[in-house]
Amino acid sequence: MSNPQVVQSLSMSEHPLKHTPLYEEHLALKARMVPFGGWEMPLQYDGILTEYEYTRRGVAIFDTSHMGEFMVEGDAVQSGLDRVVTQSIKDMPIKSCRYGTMLNSEGGVMDDLIVFRLAERKWMIVVNGATMEKDAQHFSQYITPKTIFKNISYQTGKIDVQGPLSREILKTFIHGIEKLDYYTLDEFILLGEKVIISRTGYTGELGYEIFFPWEKTALLWRELLKNDKVRPAGLGARDVLRTEMGYSLYGHELSETISPLEAGLEKFIDFQKDFLGKEVLLKQKGQGLKRKIIGFVSENRRSPRQDYKIFSRDLKEMGVVTSGTFSPSLNRGVGLGFVDAAMNLTSGEKIYFGDEKNAVGCEITKRPFYKNGSLKN
């Protein structure tokens, strides 16, 4: 058997890998650890498909402490925050969350992120782990000197509790959690700590993200696992879950050389306001895009993989796969990738992925691939 190459994104081997506050917990649970964006993270504990099932049918917990958090105190516009992110934030209700991106001057995606409005003049920005240092630098460059900006990433652990049973489980020890609506946040008392919990996630299921003091995150992890119904899930399951939902992953569908328009994120851009990279995006809109993102479902159990080629119906090369996995819910392979926009492809069209010698038929399909998620229940 040839060495199976597990796809690992943004691995930065030149630096020693960083550990989350749950590193020892993962080792104790005998997780298979892998490098991910500069961090040593659990790929799987009981097996990717088993952990996938926990999340789609029950409840699973994920260590997402590698992700970054910034605190900003100030007016939405005068602080400079509004100009850094692409989504509209002035009109955000207090205690709501909003997804968007931050761009470089060429209109490329520096990161995708969620803005939390904690109070009228208080914000938390949640960014990817691999890009956190770079993002913090970019923010501090554009946030005005009078504004308080704090990178709290290394003080903040994070556990995602995801799955249709997550509310039932959490309400037994978090008072009032059942009132939290989709894409909102609030402060709760948990294990004696006053913490932020949002109803967000990356799985397509009902779920919560718990922001917890770094040095106490392991206590919370153990407390959650005391309930037999709660199982840990790793990056492997997380990637299958997010790919079935057609969600972008930074380093795959998003990068500094990909425009958010190409990545299909136009609805997370507020063209009514001024933001970094806006001129380039307006130009792209005027001239038309060179490439665009598509989702596709394999005609059998074969899965597309990152960097496989995408071919047209008449087998002309026209793009590249950015993410691919086996979809347990469809019992087929599913993938995301970029194709030449001039091909004018539409849903239902048959195309191919693979290489010249071995091309597998697939159908362009609207995302999400998995449509029965509990996320808005």
Added chain:
Amino acid sequence: MEIEEHYLYTKEHEWVYIEDNIATIGITDYAQEALGDITFIELPEVDNEVEQFEHFCSVESVKAASDIFAPMSGKVIEVNADLESGPGLINKSCYEKGWIAKIEISDQDETSNLMTHQEYQKYLESLE
């Protein structure tokens, strides 16, 4: 890691069980563990001639794709069709129900290129 006695092994973690001139072929516990949940197998075609250590068939797991090499030369006489609908059998029972194919051996001497279970055990220890 489970290893079967009376089987022979390759460095690429295939196993072979020989009865007269028929070799049953599969992948080892180490291989199925490294791959994780197997989701697809492209079985070889019956009547195909295969060469020792040449590409034999392909397997896919949730996160990886991998080639399997023929542990011996010969003609494919039977494939395990159960794997087409349930490739996870390889994870559950890699040495029995998860066998991949049977070949009619063309050269018995090729077994000298394979490892006994004791040798394979030592080989696995050397990989750690």
